[in-house]
Amino acid sequence: MRPSKNHKNYGKLKNGSKDLLTVKWENNQVIMIDQTKLPGKLVYVRYKKYEDVARAIERLIVRGAPAIGVAAAFGMSLAAISSKAKTPESLLKDLKVAYDRLRSTRPTAVNLVWALDQIMKQAASKNDIQDIKNSIILSSLNMATDDITTNKKLGKNGAEMISNDEVILTHCNAGSLATVTYGTALGVLRAANDMGKKISVIATETRPVMQGSRLTAFELDYYGIDFSLIPDTAVGHLMSKGTINRVIVGADRILKTGHVYNKIGTYQVAALAKRHDIPFYVAAPISTFDLTSNVNEVVIEERNKNELMRMGNKLLAPKGIKIFNPAFDVTPPELITGIITEKGILKPPYEESIAKNI
Amino acid sequence: MRPSKNHKNYGKLKNGSKDLLTVKWENNQVIMIDQTKLPGKLVYVRYKKYEDVARAIERLIVRGAPAIGVAAAFGMSLAAISSKAKTPESLLKDLKVAYDRLRSTRPTAVNLVWALDQIMKQAASKNDIQDIKNSIILSSLNMATDDITTNKKLGKNGAEMISNDEVILTHCNAGSLATVTYGTALGVLRAANDMGKKISVIATETRPVMQGSRLTAFELDYYGIDFSLIPDTAVGHLMSKGTINRVIVGADRILKTGHVYNKIGTYQVAALAKRHDIPFYVAAPISTFDLTSNVNEVVIEERNKNELMRMGNKLLAPKGIKIFNPAFDVTPPELITGIITEKGILKPPYEESIAKNI
Numbered sequence: 001m002r003p004s005k006n007h008k009n010y011g012k013l014k015n016g017s018k019d020l021l022t023v024k025w026e027n028n029q030v031i032m033i034d035q036t037k038l039p040g041k042l043v044y045v046r047y048k049k050y051e052d053v054a055r056a057i058e059r060l061i062v063r064g065a066p067a068i069g070v071a072a073a074f075g076m077s078l079a080a081i082s083s084k085a086k087t088p089e090s091l092l093k094d095l096k097v098a099y100d101r102l103r104s105t106r107p108t109a110v111n112l113v114w115a116l117d118q119i120m121k122q123a124a125s126k127n128d129i130q131d132i133k134n135s136i137i138l139s140s141l142n143m144a145t146d147d148i149t150t151n152k153k154l155g156k157n158g159a160e161m162i163s164n165d166e167v168i169l170t171h172c173n174a175g176s177l178a179t180v181t182y183g184t185a186l187g188v189l190r191a192a193n194d195m196g197k198k199i200s201v202i203a204t205e206t207r208p209v210m211q212g213s214r215l216t217a218f219e220l221d222y223y224g225i226d227f228s229l230i231p232d233t234a235v236g237h238l239m240s241k242g243t244i245n246r247v248i249v250g251a252d253r254i255l256k257t258g259h260v261y262n263k264i265g266t267y268q269v270a271a272l273a274k275r276h277d278i279p280f281y282v283a284a285p286i287s288t289f290d291l292t293s294n295v296n297e298v299v300i301e302e303r304n305k306n307e308l309m310r311m312g313n314k315l316l317a318p319k320g321i322k323i324f325n326p327a328f329d330v331t332p333p334e335l336i337t338g339i340i341t342e343k344g345i346l347k348p349p350y351e352e353s354i355a356k357n358i
Numbered sequence: 359m360r361p362s363k364n365h366k367n368y369g370k371l372k373n374g375s376k377d378l379l380t381v382k383w384e385n386n387q388v389i390m391i392d393q394t395k396l397p398g399k400l401v402y403v404r405y406k407k408y409e410d411v412a413r414a415i416e417r418l419i420v421r422g423a424p425a426i427g428v429a430a431a432f433g434m435s436l437a438a439i440s441s442k443a444k445t446p447e448s449l450l451k452d453l454k455v456a457y458d459r460l461r462s463t464r465p466t467a468v469n470l471v472w473a474l475d476q477i478m479k480q481a482a483s484k485n486d487i488q489d490i491k492n493s494i495i496l497s498s499l500n501m502a503t504d505d506i507t508t509n510k511k512l513g514k515n516g517a518e519m520i521s522n523d524e525v526i527l528t529h530c531n532a533g534s535l536a537t538v539t540y541g542t543a544l545g546v547l548r549a550a551n552d553m554g555k556k557i558s559v560i561a562t563e564t565r566p567v568m569q570g571s572r573l574t575a576f577e578l579d580y581y582g583i584d585f586s587l588i589p590d591t592a593v594g595h596l597m598s599k600g601t602i603n604r605v606i607v608g609a610d611r612i613l614k615t616g617h618v619y620n621k622i623g624t625y626q627v628a629a630l631a632k633r634h635d636i637p638f639y640v641a642a643p644i645s646t647f648d649l650t651s652n653v654n655e656v657v658i659e660e661r662n663k664n665e666l667m668r669m670g671n672k673l674l675a676p677k678g679i680k681i682f683n684p685a686f687d688v689t690p691p692e693l694i695t696g697i698i699t700e701k702g703i704l705k706p707p708y709e710e711s712i713a714k715n716i
Contacts, residue, residue, distance in 0.1 A: 039673060039675060202682075205566075205666060205674075206591065207565055207589040207590055208589045210674055213674045218675075221678075227679070227680065228682045229666055229675055230681070230683070231565040231566045231622065231623075231683065232565055232589075232591050232623075233564065233565050233566075233621075233622045234622050234623070234682065234683075234684060235626060236623075236626025237622060237626070237684060237687035237688075238682070240625060240687075240688075263591075264589065264592050265590075265594075267594045267595055267598060268591070268593060268595070268626065268630055271594055271630060271633055275629055275633070308571065308587055308588075311669040311670055311674075312669055312670040312672030313670045313671045314670025314671075315397060316563075316568055316571045317397060317563075317571040317587055318397040318576050318579045321575055321585070321586075322586040322587070323586060323587045323588070324560075324586045324587070325589065326592060330595075330598075
């Protein structure tokens with residue numbers, strides 16, 4: 001894994017590693033890559049208050065379902081440390097306030113709720129203030145470590161099916177920058193690359209927030225994996241020319257029926273892949289599964305219309321018009337060839353394979 | 359047709375009309391709306407040299423297949439006027455230089471070649487220098503007038519099939535700004551609106567050049583037609599929710615087989631419409647038909663990678679990466695419900711209906 005010529009300076013990361021570390025805990029602070037500054041600048045931000053972490057999640061300074069989960073858990077650690085509660089009961093009350101605030105930041109990604117629930121469960125199992133605080137910090141650190149181990153396993157499971165010379169399309173960013181460090185969909189591609197398989201990646205821009213241009217392109221360039229960037233409008237055209245051999249994307253939430261919530265545009269990529277007989281895979285850790293909700297119950301976050309109205313100093317559309325800007329869509333199970341997890345690749349029928357393995 | 363509250367000042371157009379006049383001939387000059395300045399500013403540019411018109415076409419100051427055709431014809435008028443040739447032969451030589459330059463600007467739109475060929479045919483039919491010059495100016499003015507008449511007929515033909523309360527999706531800009539003034543796909547919507555039918559439009563942003571956000575949104579707002587803007591990634595999602603009743607797009611070239619070349623992303627909109635049983639229509643004048651080329655012979659223009667790299671002052675992707683940026687794609691006839699022309703709506707099988715009517 002070599003940093004490309006464009007990013008020589010990243011070899012200077014303090015932790016000695018060349019992997020991008022999206023979110024970490026250091027000296028009782030949360031440190032994150034400010035993803036809104038990419039690809040122009042690799043900037044780290046530090047937070048001491050859970051409220052700042054909540055705002056960072058809302059403002060997409062950190063994004064990507066697994067990374068949000070770990071960031072929120074670290075936010076709970078900050079809340080625990082800063083609480084002045086004198087009894088376990090009042091500490092739990094303080095934690096509940098932080099839990100509600102952090103949980104409200106993004107409605108669709110399930111890893112967020114999963115991580116917050118784990119932390120609260122830990123907290124509720126202890127009777128002493130210091131025990132509660134310690135267990136929260138330890139749990140959040142474990143989550144970060146588990147995220148790395150999980151995604152490396154997942155990456156290896158997915159990479160085994162990839163052949164030499166494949167051209168693989170991915171949408172949005174399910175890479176280092178969506179996790180603590182290894183990535184899910186891009187983790188599979190990194191693992192394939194590490195195994196010595198020659199692959200090429202097609203990355204979509206992913207309007208409106210451009211996670212493909214800004215983040216996936218940055219990462220693939222950084223890790224030295226061959227790729228081309230395309231506009232979202234060119235997916236069907238490339239598929240019709242026979243250029244794409246496989247699609248791999250991440251997920252923000254997967255239901256027991258196999259319905260996958262992911263970045264807006266995923267559904268149409270899946271539908272187009274089906275039309276062209278191109279295998280379509282989802283890569284996601286088990287923490288992404290929501291076994292209780294039904295497909296009509298999940299709230300799809302609608303984001304600010306400014307995302308379509310402006311870019312930098314440029315006005316893209318007339319002021320005052322109506323804009324529809326959903327952040328996610330749903331891909332039905334009949335379009336999904338397999339779901340790559342740390343436990344292996346789940347295959348249809350998903351109601352069965354998910355019930356059996358998750 | 360009322361200018362919306364955002365664009366009150368456009369009522370002041372010198373020609374007294376409230377219609378946008380994209381390209382016109384005045385005092386031996388070509389006057390165009392500079393479409394690269396929209397939606398922020400409605401600015402007119404004037405050209406006295408055909409070379410400036412060629413550059414304006416390349417830089418997308420004027421775009422849209424019918425508008426490019428008329429602009430190129432006016433460019434030939436400028437070339438004729440400025441020629442210092444003393445014999446018809448040397449004038450024809452000068453005109454051939456201008457023809458080649460103008461023809462090289464955009465390889466995919468067929469109206470450009472059609473218009474230039476018409477002009478050259480006119481020129482070759484005269485024997486006197488002044489006759490040649492006059493006939494070129496007259497032909498180019500006729501083309502501009504014909505474009506308006508044709509598109510109004512086409513608009514009416516299309517509008518008749520539209521029912522009250524339809525939600526119609528369009529991609530790119532096939533409106534006033536793609537023609538002399540009336541529009542093709544948007545001409546149909548304007549005609550339906552003028553007939554008193556209540557319609558709503560969904561306009562896609564149309565990455566990478568954002569003709570949907572910048573031009574279609576501007577026009578629909580200007581003409582007071584109800585619409586919402588969406589990212590290109592939300593097309594499938596909206597279709598799966600049952601929101602869209604019909605799709606109407608323009609075309610840059612239509613082959614005798616019914617294959618339609620249009621803005622990148624059209625093919626995938628058509629494929630998604632098919633999946634959701636949504637009628638998909640193409641609106642284009644007869645000058646868009648190319649009855650000689652085959653589907654594998656047409657060059658699809660690849661545009662500069664900067665279109666994906668930067669927006670205003672903002673860097674969207676890491677410098678130095680590979681980018682694939684095709685301007686057009688091909689929609690096969692089996693995805694097209696009908697082709698709306700000034701002669702009526704052509705229906706499949708297109709080899710027959712095109713051979714019979716075009």
